Amino acid sequence: AAETDRLCYVGNNFGTGALKCNSLCKYFVGVMNKDSRKMEVYDAELFNLQPVFPGDSINEGLSPESQNQSYRDKVDSLIEAFGTTKQKRALSSRRMNQVGSETLQKAMAKAAETIIDTKGLTALVSDVMQTEADDVSLYLPPCHADADKPEDVYRFDDNSLLLSSVDYAALEAPAAAFRDITSEELLKMQQTGSYSLYVLEELKSMPREEKSRDHKARCLWYLQALIKLSFQKFIKRKNALGFECPHVINSKLLKTFTVMSFNKGNMQNVISSSMKAKLIAYVIALALHINHFQTDLTVLQCDMKLSEKKILEVAKAMRLKISKKKGRFFGGTEEDHRIGTLLVPLPKYEQSSRQQKRKKMA
Incomplete structure (x- = not known):
C-alpha cells in the first residue's frame, strides 16, 4: 500500500490483480548509503497500484472485468465532481x-x-432469397431479359457493359497485330x-471482309486483356496490363473489375x-458476341484456370442454355x-435443390 495526502493506493502480488512479470523476471532495488558511498541491493517485486476510496473494501475474488468496471465508475464519479469542462463533456x-x-438495439429487436409477426417466417425467407439474387446480378453484365434478339440481351455498346465507342476506338492500334496476323505469326503465338x-x-x-475482320480483332484483343487481368490478385502498377494497353482501356479495367484496398501504407487495386x-x-458475354x-x-x-462448377455457375446465372459437344x-x-x-x-435460372434446402434450414 502507498498513501498520499489525498488518496490511498493498493496493489496485490497474488491473485487476479497480480502482475505476471514477477514470475518471469527477478527484480532488485539498490539503496545508496550517502555516508559510506556503498549500495545495498534488495529483492523487489513490481506492483500495479490502484486508488482505493474511503468506505470501499477490496474483494480479492472479484473478476478483472468487475474490477475494471467498478474502477471506471469511480473515475467517472471523480470526473463529475472534480473534472475539467472538457472531461465532463467527453463523459457526457x-x-x-x-x-x-x-x-437502438431494443428498437431493432x-x-x-x-416484421416476423406481420409477414411470417416464410415471407422473410423468400425476401432474403430475392435479395441474394439481386446481389448476384450486381456482378453480371446489364441484362435486358425482355429483348427479342440475342444481341440485345447483353448489349455490346453499353457504356457499362463491354465496349463504349471511346473504348472501341482506342483498341484500333493494339488490335492491328490481330487484324493483320499471318499463319507464321499465329504459329509463333501458339x-x-x-x-x-x-x-x-x-x-x-478471321473473316476476310475488312470491317468484320477489324471488329473481331478488337474484340479478341480486349478478351485477351480480360483473361490476363483475371490471373492477377493485387495490382500495384497502373500499367499492370503492359505498356501496349491504351490508357483508356487500362483505366476502364481497373475501375470496373477491381476494388481499392489500403495495405502497408499504400493504396492498391485488388481483384x-x-x-x-x-x-x-464479362468474358463470357464478350465471347458470345464474338x-x-x-x-x-x-x-x-x-484459359482462366477455373473449375467447371464455377464457370457453369456463372453461365447459368447469365441464363445461358448449357449443352455438351465433342x-x-x-x-x-x-x-x-x-x-x-x-x-x-x-431460360429461367433455377438454383439447385441442395442450396434451396440449405437456405430453408437456415
Missing part, C-alpha cells in the same frame, strides 16, 4: 452514445419481432504459350472473389466440352 458524450446504442486457347482458335477463322466472378461473366452467341465454356474454363484442344484427343448458348426467350 460517452454516456449518451451508450444509451443511444442500447436504445422490437422491429424484427413486428508456341509462346502467352495467349489464351480461345483467342488462338478464333484467330484461325476480390466477387470481382473475379464479374470478370468471368462467336454468334454460342461459346465453348470448357475452353474459357481452361471437341479437342490443340493436338489433344476429343472430349466433352460444355457449350453455352444465348437463346431468347431466356
